[in-house]
Amino acid sequence: MEDNENAKLKQFLETNWQNYIEKANLNKENLIDQLKEYGLDSKFLQKEYQDGKFLYIQSEELGISLQLESNILNCVYIYGGRDKKFKQYKGFLPYLINFELTNGDIVKFLGEPSTKNGGKLTSISIAYEHLGIEFTFGTKNWSEKDSLIEFICLFKKETNGQYKICGNCKNPTNNQCSRCKLIYYCSASCQKEHFQNHKEKCKQYAQQFSIQP
Ligand SMILES: [Zn+2]
Ligand SMILES: [Zn+2]
Numbered sequence: 001m002e003d004n005e006n007a008k009l010k011q012f013l014e015t016n017w018q019n020y021i022e023k024a025n026l027n028k029e030n031l032i033d034q035l036k037e038y039g040l041d042s043k044f045l046q047k048e049y050q051d052g053k054f055l056y057i058q059s060e061e062l063g064i065s066l067q068l069e070s071n072i073l074n075c076v077y078i079y080g081g082r083d084k085k086f087k088q089y090k091g092f093l094p095y096l097i098n099f100e101l102t103n104g105d106i107v108k109f110l111g112e113p114s115t116k117n118g119g120k121l122t123s124i125s126i127a128y129e130h131l132g133i134e135f136t137f138g139t140k141n142w143s144e145k146d147s148l149i150e151f152i153c154l155f156k157k158e159t160n161g162q163y164k165i166c167g168n169c170k171n172p173t174n175n176q177c178s179r180c181k182l183i184y185y186c187s188a189s190c191q192k193e194h195f196q197n198h199k200e201k202c203k204q205y206a207q208q209f210s211i212q213p
Contacts, residue, residue, distance in 0.1 A: 013091025111167015
């Protein structure tokens, strides 16, 4: 019985949430059915967000919060274990991300983010809209480069052109790194300049997900 429960938990933790967000159009009822199937419905607390627009179904124990907008799964918050309430999420994370990475490490691998938020009064966060991921770090200071991830938000990828920017200089461009396809470069010189930072994880990613150049 316990082995069966562990197997279900493992299965749940291996869920690729991005797939769910991109494809499944999960509504609240489906989502709760899904959690019941994993035997995890009791681990998830439910509360309405104050403005009434969002509903969160969350498990502090598992370090995950599922956000629904208009009754459809909209984004998934995944916690790094540095939150007062949420423990560290132990499951699958996309793009070779783990909670030992700092903001500096992430920019090295994924390049300049398409969106930056926070600083001064709130924690800094960077988003890669074309990858559907936002990272929030444990610092309010943009000059700090070694701050660890507090939490990650996974959302629907934005294929809109405005988010296709060079990972080195932020110029608009459509040219992806041919190996990992996770980052854009506007020119050979920008690619060359940034590639020293990018290449190790790029290779690892391409191998792991067997992406052909
Ligand atoms: Zn560039
Ligand atoms: Zn690459």
